[in-house]
Amino acid sequence: MDIPLELLQKKILIVDDASSIRSLTKAILREAGFTHVFDAPDGNEALALMRKVKINVVICDWNMPGMTGLELYKEVKSDAKLQAPPWIMLTSSSEGEKVKEAIQAGITSYIIKPYKPDNLLKQVVAKLA
Numbered sequence: 001m002d003i004p005l006e007l008l009q010k011k012i013l014i015v016d017d018a019s020s021i022r023s024l025t026k027a028i029l030r031e032a033g034f035t036h037v038f039d040a041p042d043g044n045e046a047l048a049l050m051r052k053v054k055i056n057v058v059i060c061d062w063n064m065p066g067m068t069g070l071e072l073y074k075e076v077k078s079d080a081k082l083q084a085p086p087w088i089m090l091t092s093s094s095e096g097e098k099v100k101e102a103i104q105a106g107i108t109s110y111i112i113k114p115y116k117p118d119n120l121l122k123q124v125v126a127k128l129a
Contacts (some may be wrong), residue, residue, distance in 0.1 A: 001032065001118070001122070001125070003032060003034075003121075003125055006126045007129065008032075008033045008034050008035060008123060009035065009036065010034070010035055010036065010056035010057065010128050011036040011047065011053060011054065011055050011056050011057075011083075012029060012034055012036065012037050012038070012056065012057050012058075012059065012069070012124065013022065013038045013039065013040065013046060013050065013053075013055045013057075013059070013060075014026060014029075014037065014038070014039040014054070014059045014060075015039070015041075015043065015046040015058065015059070015060040015061060015064070015069065015072065016041070016060070016061035017041055017042060017061060017063075017064040018061070018083045018124075019041070020115070021061065021090070022039040022041070023064050025039075025059060025120065026039055027122050028120060028121065029048055029095075029120075031125070032121050034124075035042075038053065038055070041046065042064055042065065042067065043064060043066060043067030043068075043069075043071065043072035043075070044066065044067065046058075046060070046072055047072070047075060047076070050076065050082055051081070051082070053084070054083075055083055055085050056085055056086075056128055057086045057087075057088065057101070057124055057127045057128055058073075058076075058085055058086070058087050058091060059088075059090050059111075059120070059124070060072060060073065060086045060087060060088070060090060061090055061091060062089055062090075062091035062098065062102075062119070063091065063092070064102065066082060068120035069087075069089055069090075069091070069103060070101065070102060070107075070111045073087055073089075073102075073105060073106070073107060074105060075087075076078070077105075077106065084106075086108075086128075087106075087108075087109065088109040088110075088111060088120075088123050088124065088127065089107050089109065089110045089111070090103050090109075090111045090113060091110070091111075091112065091113060092112065092113045096097045109123050109126075109127065111123060114125075
């Protein structure tokens, strides 16, 4: 997949309590050419990072201890300083109610784990373009 250079310079944040998923997702993005890939194990660390670095897209797990991905999204959205970036919800849950809840909150991309690297890259590029 040919990704324009200006998109490869964008900042991406991966939020997932599973370090293996963070590592895998980071590796896929780096292999595609993205140079600014950050990660956080939970919502609180993600918020702290987002207050320091202007993130262009967030790839976030739904089920995390402490703060769910949806709660994190709502928190970011309610903070005017964070200028809520596009959001991709990454989860092992395909429950219709959860998908509906995410869409109602404003999340328009939803990837079910395990995911195909190409699908992830297409969604990231679409959010950045």
